[in-house]
Ligand SMILES: Nc1ncnc2c1ncn2[C@@H]1O[C@H](COP(=O)(O)OP(=O)(O)OP(=O)(O)O)[C@@H](O)[C@H]1O
């Protein structure tokens with residue numbers, strides 16, 4: 001889907017700074033772009049700031065006493081930092097939150113229908129059919145209470161629910177969390193299909209660098225609130241530092257980081 | 272049937288009908304608590320305010336008459352017209368929607384993400400503000416409320432039940448107030464339509480979604496403010512109905528706001544998050560307190576047990592089932 005060379009930029013995050021509770025500085029200048037029709041991975045370890053970045057974009061940050069204090073967020077040429085989440089959903093940007101957050105006491109189908117809150121009746125019906133073709137499992141479980149479905153099904157439910165809003169861009173936060181490897185594979189495959197067949201662009205925050213870089217077109221690596229590396233996914237996959245620190249396969253069996261080039265570079269990222 | 276049994280039955284039926292009203296008030300609490308996590312201390316005052324407003328509009332009272340007269344040296348009290356009951360109810364609904372809007376925009380929005388206790392205190396402030404505001408707007412005299420619901424003992428029921436008594440018993444028939452029957456019918460219809468609304472409509476579904484997970488609801492583009500305004504309006508509507516019933520029975524006066532105190536044990540019993548709990552809890556409390564008073568209170572304890580019995584019953588339930596009778600099951604997966 002992603003056609004290098006003549007891609008249109010959908011989302012542009014320019015050097016944003018995020019502060020929680022007026023004092024805790026969490027993002028210290030993050031910039032990234034999401035091209036139309038692409039899958040972009042946002043990688044990094046615990047507490048790197050991935051979720052914060054996604055929430056800054058979707059404007060869910062306000063509800064958590066977080067604030068973008070510097071920089072700008074531009075979607076399709078418009079500044080969107082001051083909109084509310086509902087406005088953003090109407091513009092085509094929706095977030096699937098970390099930890100899935102299905103409506104537990106609603107059935108799977110009711111969950112999906114809630115996703116179409118901003119849509120008309122006809123669009124809702126169409127959307128439901130579309131979601132069920134990509135997630136046949138959800139169709140089987142449509143009348144179950146979401147709280148009683150499996151983790152994988154809940155993740156599908158959360159993605160399906162977001163799809164019901166007919167978004168152009170989905171911000172997907174850690175879809176692999178707590179799922180068995182083959183389920184992770186299944187979900188990323190569906191994401192890839194959605195990307196290729198429905199033209200949905202994705203920005204995916206992931207700790208599972210391996211899977212994310214296999215499915216993404218390009219990636220950003222975040223550390224302590226800064227982007228420390230970026231590039232096409234294939235290049236990142238081959239990068240020795242990424243291999244060592246994120247893919248867990250350092251060559252030459254280096255065990256001591258002390259005198260390696262990578263270590264020094266890593267030090268620089270951290271400073 | 273023996274006369275004793277028929278008397279007991281009469282007490283139970285009257286308790287059931289009082290219970291319906293308790294349920295209705297409790298329902299107002301549950302709606303708001305579920306959707307916005309706020310324990311709305313002002314629910315009882317909302318019923319009082321609604322009843323005052325209804326009577327005021329119906330009888331053509333000039334709002335803020337005292338204030339106007341004090342400032343301009345005039346002597347206005349009434350416009351001199353009467354508004355038909357149905358129209359007056361409609362206006363009252365509009366007033367309560369406006370009230371909901373103000374509460375959300377002025378108070379709740381500013382307190383988003385605060386501790387529940389802070390929100391609770393805000394509603395205490397709101398309750399006393401409303402009480403004063405209601406008195407200022409419509410004055411604090413005791414008023415009669417009559418929207419045309421028939422009242423008085425039902426002769427039909429009396430005639431029918433007289434024949435149930437066994438041969439030779441001294442029994443004069445059962446006393447059931449028609450107003451109570453109407454109140455029950457209306458309350459049942461209201462509850463059924465609220466349940467249907469929550470279950471089958473788009474805003475109803477959004478309301479349940481917000482109750483389940485507000486952040487997730489926000490993330491799919493549901494505006495919490497809108498849902499809150501809707502829920503407070505619904506609670507306002509429930510308050511109107513409760514205010515009409517209670518007001519028709521015992522007049523519109525300050526004590527009307529104390530029906531909230533009757534709803535508390537219902538909530539303790541039924542759970543704060545369960546609509547069915549509010550309904551069943553209300554009925555149990557209504558029947559329970561009347562029967563207790565009749566069987567034990569009056570003969571052995573000197574009466575007036577209705578003031579505390581409900582709380583004791585609720586406390587006992589609470590100890591054994593803290594989540595309430597129908598408290599929503601907390602879904603936990605391992
Ligand atoms: N609501 C909040 N208030 C204060 N600090 C917060 C809040 N949310 C996150 N943080 C802090 O911000 C930093 C970044 O958190 P964030 O959740 O964005 O990381 P992440 O990359 O998503 O991590 P993970 O992979 O564990 O989800 C962490 O240090 C975290 O403690």
Ligand SMILES: [Mg+2]
Pocket residue numbers: 050051052098173174
């Ligand atoms: Mg995260």
